[in-house]
């Protein structure tokens with residue numbers, strides 16, 4: 001895919017917005033405004049943003065847990081406002097306050113997300129099967145972490161998807177660690193893309209801090225799927241800048257993660273990298289970049305005001321309405 | 327006596343059993359670090375061969391516990407959240423629970439599945455459940471649910487020494503609770519309920535975290551009713567006798583259960599009491615459970631999971 005200037009700006013804007021909303025979510029959790037827990041995306045925004053920004057509205061996305069799917073939803077063109085209102089428990093949230101951190105926005109292909117890691121694979125196969133049957137050319141893009149790929153569900157789902165040449169793209173956000181366990185101690189090979197070869201699926205490994213590299217690889221895989229050529233696998237080598245979840249110690253095997261390693265990771269900040277590239281290429285000026293940041297902050301402020309003004313749900317009748325369909 | 331937090335009591339039980347029996351080992355995601363502090367630090371003492379950080383693979387974690395237990399080891403599988411038992415349901419409910427039986431009693435499976443239970447944190451359906459009934463409807467499994475640090479330690483030690491698969495549920499809401507825990511070795515036999523508070527008018531059976539509210543309600547209502555509070559400590563085996571003795575004295579029974587009402591522990595216990603002590607009851611049994619819905623996210627959870635006011639109301643109603 002050839003990216004036009006406006007595509008690159010869109011990609012950058014989505015990255016900046018993701019970072020701004022992610023930082024806001026961390027603040028709101030500390031203030032008790034955001035409910036439950038939060039697993040920041042910082043350092044790992046590029047796979048979701050790059051993988052979703054150029055999808056069709058009716059393509060279906062299974063977001064990964066980092067940033068609770070903010071990178072994916074923002075990439076997909078879903079306003080984070082209703083999702084975050086939901087996460088703050090408000091009646092104005094996307095699921096009316098029933099979902100908590102579970103994201104949903106069916107009109108834009110966000111059909112749901114679960115809290116059991118690795119449940120993304122089988123359901124994605126169901127979406128992909130339906131997409132194949134309905135012939136509308138929809139593609140499913142399932143995002144997951146290196147840890148998620150250790151679930152057995154992967155193998156059942158990958159096998160079916162490959163066997164039936166389903167239109168699904170598997171995007172692995174390999175940040176090298178699953179909560180407290182580094183990937184070296186959870187998978188015996190260097191690249192998780194090896195998980196594709198057992199099923200004869202094509203796989204590529206890309207620099208997951210390079211949002212364009214992700215966008216290019218996922219776009220190619222999506223086009224292939226849309227042409228009926230079946231599933232493929234994109235492994236993005238990415239990073240987690242902080243602890244797994246806010247309030248968790250940032251440890252592996254009971255020891256603090258090496259601060260030098262984290263410094264090293266932060267030198268390859270996906271937002272900063274893309275910004276310098278676009279400045280260098282003259283796609284953006286400093287002023288453009290500043291304006292995009294200001295706009296993102298304004299959007300966050302507007303979202304916060306909306307959430308603050310929104311009531312909490314207080315209608316238990318919602319339980320019955322939500323439980324069974326007519 | 328020295329005080330420990332509930333999570334420290336769990337940690338100490340693990341350490342003592344690891345020390346006592348080299349066949350004991352711990353496996354789970356991030357157990358070397360410890361998501362809830364229950365397993366933190368053990369790796370420094372016992373090494374990574376016995377405190378095994380595993381890949382994110384509950385099915386295999388549970389399977390490893392089952393398999394290794396059949397060859398003489400005493401694995402403790404840490405499943406993090408009890409909700410994740412659905413992910414390894416075959417291994418727990420069809421293999422651990424039923425293999426000894428299906429193989430004519432030729433094998434023993436001394437393994438422990440430990441997991442946290444409980445809502446009240448607005449964590450939604452997949453991180454809040456209290457799935458007692460899931461375990462109870464699987465004969466072959468034992469179920470311990472400690473409600474204070476003393477029991478947390480004593481029951482876990484018994485679980486590890488037991489020659490059967492035991493599900494050990496510790497409650498999120500109790501992790502930081504402190505209480506007396508002896509330094510010397512002790513265990514708490516399974517199937518022995520404890521009367522937490524004596525009373526003459528009404529019996530309240532309250533496992534795990536619900537005991538907290540039962541005591542609070544008993545205190546609140548003490549000028550009107552004398553409430554007896556019983557903590558079953560293990561739901562399988564269940565000490566029905568202690569409950570029956572109490573019901574025969576009080577003639578009134580309220581059962582608290584944080585799990586979903588339908589087909590739950592409260593329903594089961596109520597039926598057992600009816601069968602054995604119907605004539606001793608002066609009023610219909612009341613139960614306070616989670617309503618028959620999944621646990622929603624956010625503030626909506628309050629409409630589903632039991633609330634302290636409901637406990638008070640149930641006691642008042644059964645006494646009316």
Ligand SMILES: Cc1ncc(C[n+]2csc(CCOP(=O)(O)OP(=O)(O)O)c2C)c(N)n1
Pocket residue numbers: 065066115116117118144145146147148149173175177178179240244355382384406410413
């Ligand atoms: C079935 C299941 N097991 C464990 C967890 C707890 N948990 C949540 S996220 C996580 C780590 C996920 O690692 P990975 O897939 O690599 O994603 P990352 O957070 O590193 O991006 C764990 C262990 C869970 N939510 N569900």
